[in-house]
Amino acid sequence: MLDFVQQLVSGIALGCVYGLIALGFVLVYKATEVVNFAQGDLMMLGGFFAFTFIGMLGLNYWLGFAGAVICMALFGMLAERVVVRPILGYPQFSIIMATIGLGYFLRSIAGMIWGTDDLKIDTPFSQGVLRIGSLVLAYDKLSVIAATVILCGLLYLFFNRTTLGTAMRASSENMLAAYYMGIPVKRVVSIVWAISAAVATAAGVLLAPITFIHSNVGLVLGLKAFPAAVLGGFGSIPGAVVGGILIGVIESMAGFYLPQGWKDVAPYLVLLVVLLLKPEGLFGVHTRKKV
């Protein structure tokens, strides 16, 4: 039983990271119908930025964290402006390829700048555990969970309570119509990318103590976050987080209770089964074309 709770918590912590990356996917998708395959690599880059600020320049953890988030938000805007904006409206497949290309590029550049070693960021939560009876929970894992809850709350309020959030939802439905209604579509899209890159950075920095930062971390985790987003029904913010947690828990349970090898496959098996039963994901809305 104790093992179970232990695994559950570490699964949820891992899942929260997946969920945060998935959140980035979903935000961009909701606003522009672009599936950003470079999301994981944005996270990786964010981690490296944080490492540069904290590990190399010796900044305070929180200051470095904030610096990385701001830099990455700007970088997200830049990426949107250069890579995605010129091809908005093209078939989804082309855009996916462009973001895959961007991911390739970022991975290689990061590898060239920061090297291919695993890097570690010292955080206030790196050490120390919370003991409840005989249950031992590491602070780094709990910090991920807490941060995810806070971020999700903020994003929820942002999307549902601010005019900008409404503008985002409008421009995703029909950009031209939104444009004619006076919504500054370009700026809206820019902001969405900034937010999604910032969220990815937060995930990257929070993750740093759990798995180290290296240039391929984005690819590896991006490929886990992606099923998470789909599991939750692409386009649903709570879905992304729930999907992420599900994937994380499944992975850590499978790693603990099932023979070796199941850990990596189990999330995908579950995903396939869910898609078979509910092709639009757990929280997706089933729509059909009107003729």
Place this chain on the structure above:
Amino acid sequence: MRFLFKTDYEDDIRLMPHSGYLVTYGVLLALLAVAPFVLSSYIMSQLVFVCIYATVGVGLMILTGFTGQASLGHAAFLAIGAYTAAFLQQYNVPFPVYFLAAGLLTGVVGALVGFPALRLQGIYLVIATISFAFIVEEILARWESVTHGNEGMRVKTMQVFGMAISRDSPTFYFLCLGFLILTIVGTLNLLRSPTGRAFVAIRDSETAARSMGINVSLYKVKSFAISAAITGFAGCLFAHKLSFISPEMFTLLLSIEFIIVILIGGSFSLHGAVLGAIFLVMIDPLLTYLKDDLPGMIAGVASTFGAGKESASHIQDKAAAIASANGLKGAIYGLIIVLFVLFEPLGLYGRWLKIKLFFQLFPLYKRATFKRQKIYVKSERNR
């Protein structure tokens, strides 16, 4: 300019509408036939890979380009073909038999994947095919009694009717080239028949396709099966060419490479699949060549522009250092993909058509002919 006067329905059915095609493809075929006796063995080896990648490209084009079903799982189909061949070869099954078995078994697996994929669209289908590929990869690594797990499998030299065909011999090249040509002709035949039109109809509007009497599910499964089968055949050749296969050769990155083949070549055309394969395979020797020679060239240019001997050699060292940096290839790779999508969404074949038109219309060509129109995003969610 050439004007075609059509006098018979046959004119629209023919694969080669006029004699110009015959000349062009005849010359191309002749060049390909003498290639092994002229080109270096390294380039020939790359050419074999071009043939194999182009074959997979054609297979993927049927599914993604013509039927509109995206797949990021084709590496798995290739793996199934390769492992089927390697497995059967152990039991001295003759080549023609295990070649057929590799294609057919992969086709059956493709159909089985096609069934659950029926209800999925767009991004959901992409992720489902990725999941499928991961699962296959894991099975290959774990099912050790059949696949030897991560140790991989050796593939012996091909024996056809008692004749050994080494993987570097011209005969092997002709085998791959021949199969590519067969695949292309078969696909072209399909495209001018009801099945091919049904594929395109499904791509453009499933609702309308259904109302025209097309059994959408059946044709999607057919498309999956054909595409997978072609990839499976290619997998058998791939295994022979590499002479050793292991699970880590068939990762997502390989699937992405196949997508790049059809994207860079230009979707919706078979020319594109072949051009894309040439590009993808040949970029490797090209980059190596650049890495070796470019720094010297840059230094040469610098010294002609008045840089001193010392600074020129300094520049050369700097350039060489950058060129040999780890991962530069990946960066260039990524850059090429992005630039292609941004500036040439129709791919290499689209560029070729534009150049052709330029010369056909020579003094009258206007830049605006291919000016891109502004496109606005409309939700695809309700499709």
Place this chain on the structure above:
Amino acid sequence: MSYFRAEDLSLHFGGLKAVDAVSFAVEKGEILSIIGPNGAGKSSIFNLISRIYPPTSGKIYFEDQDITQQPAYEIAGLGIARTFQNIELFENATMLSNLLVGRHRHSTTQLWQELLFLPSVRAHEKAHRRRVEQVIEFLDLEVYRDKLISGLPYGVRKVIELARALCSEPKLILLDEPSSGLNVEETGDMSFWIRDLKTDLGITVLMVEHDMSLVNRVSDRVIALNYGKVIAMGSPSEVQRHPDVVAAYLGA
């Protein structure tokens, strides 16, 4: 027995009754129009007939055969073709291949024959092409033969949709707002063609239409719908004078 019959056809989306116990019959060789204000359930009836939606209840009969449970793609095989309100052509294909897709229900060639393009496939293709050319001539579409649909104007696409439906050699054709988006002249052409469908080709026509002048010109009978219910049925002039119809349109 009637040629085509809908009996107590209903389609409910949750609490919304898009189609509510609608019954009507179409006689062989007639042109029947369905009219009604927006949202009256006209297109929903078409979508029920072509099996895009399964009906909540009720039955559909064609040539005395119950087709309520047939899969969507078999409806065309029975000889029922349709057009769409918002044009559903195959955008990235030429008009010719669009029309050839219309011949799909008549194609009998097998996959392996097609891969080899055997002489039998070639002969079939030519036969299909001959039928397609007849339709092209009937609707004056010769100039557009090798044009991509994505580059053609709206009015032409509307006609091509009709052509595609005709290529399947239907016995019953469902036209969903054939004149929407057309100018006066094009609407005039359309009305002649619809008459010709009946007189020259002997096709039964079931049509949803808003343009009352077109309805008056071509229809033998008219059904008026409102809120998913039939409110009037009869000759065009009778239906238009019917007090419920007047009320539905004027909102009285």
